[in-house]
Amino acid sequence: MTEIQVPEAGADMRLDRFLRREVPGLTQGVLQKLLRTGKIRLNGNRAEANARLTQGDVLSVPEIAPPAEAPKQRQVVKMDEARTKELERMVLYSDESVIVLNKPAGLPVQGGSGIAVHVDGMLDALQGDHPERPKLVHRLDRDTSGILVIARSGRVASKLSAAFRGRDVAKTYWALLAGLPEQLEGRIDLPLKRIDLGQTSRSEPASRKDKEAQKAITDYRVLDKAGKKFSLVELNPHTGRMHQLRAHCLALGTPILGDEVYGGIFSEHFADQLHLHARRLIFPHPEGGSLTVEAPLPKHMLAGLNYLGFPAPEAEKPHRNGR
Template sequence: MLTVSEDEADIRLDRYFRRHYPHVTQGALQKLCRTGQIRVDGRRVEAGTRLEPGQSVRVPPMPVATKPAPAAARVLDDRLAREIRKMVVYSDPQVIVLNKPSGLATQGGPGITQHIDMMLDGLREGDAPRPRLVHRLDKDTSGLLLLARTPGVAAKLSAAFRGRDVKKTYWAVTVGRPDPLSGEIDQPLARLGAGPGAIIVAADRNDEDAQSARTDYEVLDSAGRKFSWLRLSPLTGRTHQLRVHCESLGTPILGDPKYGADKAHVDGFADRLHLHARSLLLPHPAGGQLEVSANLPPHMRETFRALGFTAGSTPAPRRR
């Protein structure tokens, strides 16, 4: 009998077993659940059941591991370790918050040789677990990226994101000025294609592949009708949602390499995506709320200066 610890709160049963018995396959685990050999507090459960602290997990005799022990984690290059430490804007015993630069991928993929996930060992402290990503940002999007120091904290934060308990605010510079100047974009989205070449498009509500997507927006300033500074708050979490929603208003995000076509690229301005994850407000795993903001990346600061937009100072992180 194993007892679920506080750090394992809200973790799925199959992930709990991968942590304690990494050699047991998903298929074997599901069979043990179906036959009632694995029980939680005496009850039959499914592999996707989420656990609570203090629960008792009945573990039947498990197969002996036949796979060799994993190799020791490689030591991260000093340069990469210094780079990721410079990104830290907030840190405590439960969470780390980074200000990710534009152009750096969150995770690996075809043709990606450097990304945040490969650099996380640079934030490990002593024998503590390797920090974990809780969510993602597009490669071209800069701004706040949340990490968990332990698997249990990661589970709590992931639950907060699923429950829409995390408020995310983005800043964007768009080509053109939306009309009206504020409101909610309620435009379903659909994916066309697969893999790195896939694109997201505005979809008809009756399209069976369409997913609901909603974004609050507000124009914070504008340079005539040519450019605007927008505050964007996604109410759903679809891939490329903010970028496609801005395009659907007829005001694509400046420098967007994928959406907006030629209109998004303007001579005299950096040809990079002007989308920045500015602030996060979330329930802290240890209680209360955490609010963090991030400075603009260099290319957006330059564009703000050129257009006369005044961002002001960045508030210090606050936990209350």
């Protein structure tokens, strides 16, 4: 067994995320197996994946075989003039601490197998005269469009990451659904469990007694409806589970249009894309006050709203309060 004492930088991190960062070669699958079998201990007791760490905690972890290959270097996307202009058009707000992008649907946030172009690889082009390369703070699914926050420094990234882990960030998504929820507004309090499907994963409802289940809560409100066939909803997640909104909408019996993984229908009247958009974000600005940013809807969602006769309000201009 190897003992790891949690430093100040690891305080308030989830145990599983801390270990994946600190232990070379520790994959998610191996970590889950070690936790299920009680082979990872926190201060001598059986550890849980979602335990929040404090400075000075001691973790006992079995020896992990080193990875067969050295980790690959960060992939930098080659930025020609067209791609640079595309990235510049994504910028909704920028100051000395943060950059807020309107990520288009279909663009991955990070690289991976078979992914050549992604947001993380493009961030060098946004560094400008700042001493550090910009850093990702949170994620959006590849097929989800909308607001993505970037930090200009490690210090800012730490502050914002803590805000996203806690309850200091208000997230609002818009989605076009196939169907109309029975109740026009409410709360979905349904734990989710990650299911590995070979090269992909999905989230499914889980029993609260399941040790692998994660708490997942989403508030929703119907903004407009076309009979019982289609509806536009506002979604406010209070937790950040993988595919949470997509799984929760399916649980309502109203999957998101264009979501082939979670049962969303396809129709000649709508684009063959996921109709889910990170519309608004309100978060603590690292230098004080709060920043509110709204992202314009992507073309495929605007087309869907127009077809249904739903109004499509313009996004408000970014504004910072309480400085």
